[in-house]
Amino acid sequence: MIQTTVSPTLDGLFRRILARQPDALALLDPLNKQRITGTASKRLTFAQADQAISALSAHFIEAGLPANSVIGIQLPNTVEFMLTVLAALRAGLIVALLPQLWRQAELTMALNRTGARAIVTAGKIDGVNHADLAMNAAAEAFSIRHVCGFGDDLPEGMASLDLALTGGSTTTRAVTQDGRRAALISFDVTADGFRAVPRTHLNLIAGGLAVFLEGRVPQGANLMSAFAPSSFAGLTSSLLVWLLSGGRLALHHPFDEDGLERQIRDDSCDTLVAPAPMALRLAEMDLPSQLPTLRNVIGLWRTPEQVASSALWTLDQARFTDVYLFGEVGLFGASRTGDGTPARIMPGPHGAPRDVPGTSIAGETLLTPRGTLALRGPMVAVAAYAPAPPPSDSLLPPPPRDYVDTGYAARLDRSTGAICITSPPSGIVAVGGYRFLSQDLQEWAKRLGQGALLTALPDRLSGYRLAGRAQDNARGREALNELGLNPLMVEAFRDRATPT
Template sequence: MIQTAAPPTLDGLFRRLLARQPDALALADPPDKTRVTGQQPRQLTFAQADRAIAALAAHFVEAGLPANSVIAVQLPNTIEFVLTVLAAHRAGLVVALLPQLWRQAELTVALNRTGARAIVTMGRIDGVGHADLAMNAAVEAFSIRHVCGFGNDLPEGMACLDDVMANAPAAAPSATQDGRRAAIISFDVTADGFRAVPRTHLHLIAGGLGIFLESGVPQGATILSAFAPSSFAGIASSLVIWLLSGGALMLHHPFDAEVLEQQINEQPCDVLVAPASLALRLVEAGMLSRMAALRHVIGLWRGPEQVTSSPEWPAEQAALTDVYLFGEAGLLAARRTDDGAPMPILPGPQRAPRDAEDASVTGEILLTPKATLALRGPMIPVAAYAPSALAGNSLSAQPPLDHIDTGYAARLDRATGALCITAPPSGIMAVGGYRFLAHDLQEWAKRLGQGALLTALPDRLSGHRLAGRAQDNARAREAFSALGLNPLMSEAFRDRPTTG
């Protein structure tokens, strides 16, 4: 009987690079890490990273976390994030990605929804005590059995993972490596509300491979990632591309323009992964022309409806690949034309790279009868978005779908047949990388009493921005903080200067 090899995993890709180039540079912290977390920045070779991963994986196993259980991670864009994710996979665990701005209310919901058995965080991030937030959220999540963190002055009862990595690793855990198993859980907001979205290793590799092939990232590239890693797109565009290219991954905690320029020029970096709005600001500020080594920019659009109206890109300096993000449902990568204009997107199978005759199919775009955009293909977790049948009515059950309706309004251009994304999903507000139901914003505002208002206003760069009004803005901010809501809510009630 012929045995076939198990599908690849992220840790499996890392081990291949380790075997080939153990002494090559693998990971580098942001130079301003001391400001962000209070720790000194570090650089690790593949061999050094492997020892840290092995130590963390052994710790997770010794802590009694069974295979396939969920470990929640809320960390900044530093090497600890990469090491923790790969260590969790080596121990056979599933990583739940917790956005950095989430506070106790959202953390508690996510932990309970996923049944997480452990949570990993950093002592402080940008002056915020995330270790205390994690401890408080863990108290309200009955499934949590292990709380651990990196950094200084961790609260009592929280295991210190810096000490774990400093010690010699125990025997490597023997968890089965299989790319068909769940690797991460990210979180989305759809018209049906808050949704946990699990993905396998194969989903992640397919998403990263689509970006990697379309953008033309070279083998052995030095990649700088300035995109928050707490989403499917964040993992696919940084961690996965790094493992596919086999170079070095430089991390930037968003955002400091001077630090970013310093990193790109001193490393030097071939590839920049960043929000598309940030990449365009680099051009406007004249910074791109000062980054001589940069050859590829991967710009991620949280508002994909904004791509076609964006300015032309100076293609003679570096090639730009637009990555359309459709929440956590999926993504689409398209490299700009030679004149810097966005590449027209046609419905049907999507190939990468688009200009190659033998290009691989990375997914498919469909237009639904409701004039919305739908996705299917190897990166799309269809089951996570499957509609539920009406309770008690078996006749209401729908046949299984092979695609996800993203909710983005779309049409075809009559002259070219190209796809035009015209509006985001109805009733959903996107503020940077965070999505809210418009209804939920009003429900939170009601807690502040009569006359309070919380709404989302259109914003060219981030999709929307939150604005609030209350009789006492300072008390409103304090109330939202006390409710455990993220800073986007409370800062909507900031005092605005008056004009005389």
């Protein structure tokens, strides 16, 4: 395959490591993968990973997927996820990240919105038949031409990628290694509704560098990622940080706390990437005796307004870095101070690391006239969030066109000048990594008949949790399942035990 190198790409980063250390361990599956997918765990060297990537890439090419077409991926946090992303990019495709909790309604909307030509999934994930979900969604997305999956007992019409891995095909095609080309599409919910957010290789590398440099991840790191990779932040904090460090990436499918601790210990991981509320619990452990190799903890905050009031990090053994996530708009990181408190976030340009003068600009923060936080920088996909022009009678000037308004309410602290993030975007409900318009919750509840209610209640760990009420909760769950809705909505109508 002839490749013309123009600027860095993810496949280019992988090939550089491959050339240096083909026999070094590269990717490690979760210890409990057998329970999650029904398949055995894998431990691949860079050479073995490269063979798998080439085999999957050949399958996509032979399936007739044109270069620059979109391929949707709905997989758990396992080796197959990382291999499939790199294989799709090697074949010149654009990856659309499909969160694991999405069901038929959201899958169909995303596939149609992006004009996806293929979808990749697993037979089962945590007991849910995702192969059937993918087939049903593909039937409603007229652009889909190829459906494939990993695992056993795939339905008729779904191609087996496990067979592709053992087939040994060497089919290739010329792909220009240009970091300015589209590589990824993730999905966000804003006040204006559902939107697809495309990014280039360079956008992804910029996001990975922001986490890698601020987190002081060493070269050759033994990285553990326990954060779902089906978002911009999830992918950059795992796949990109791994490619930038040139070490190995161990994966943990959230969450089995005992299994996570065992995996960190057994694989001598020195860097952990995890949701921040869970990562802060490590401060309650006897870390030197239980996880003696851990030196860096990177906590990702889906609820950045909670960072300032979070618990102190009291362990000297490991550095803690807060990474603020703003949906799919972007992120920034800040290592904790010596006393374990979150660092001050000042407005304006910031480097990575923040406390090292003269570093390259990783991004910029801005307070808009509306009292919200905006982001600018090399990772921010400005065009995807371009606001509508303000009405002619508006008294407020629009924010600069090279910024994206995150919608998070913020203010400046009078004594320090630091940015204080005070609340999430109005009208949007965030449950873990999933965002809904509050008005959509009411629309779905109306489908269950008179008296049905679906609402969001504040939750310290996940931002919000959903709670529902219907005349018959069991029938309500069945109806929502038939509509192909996210299980977060379905389980809001679970029966609750009444106190005695």
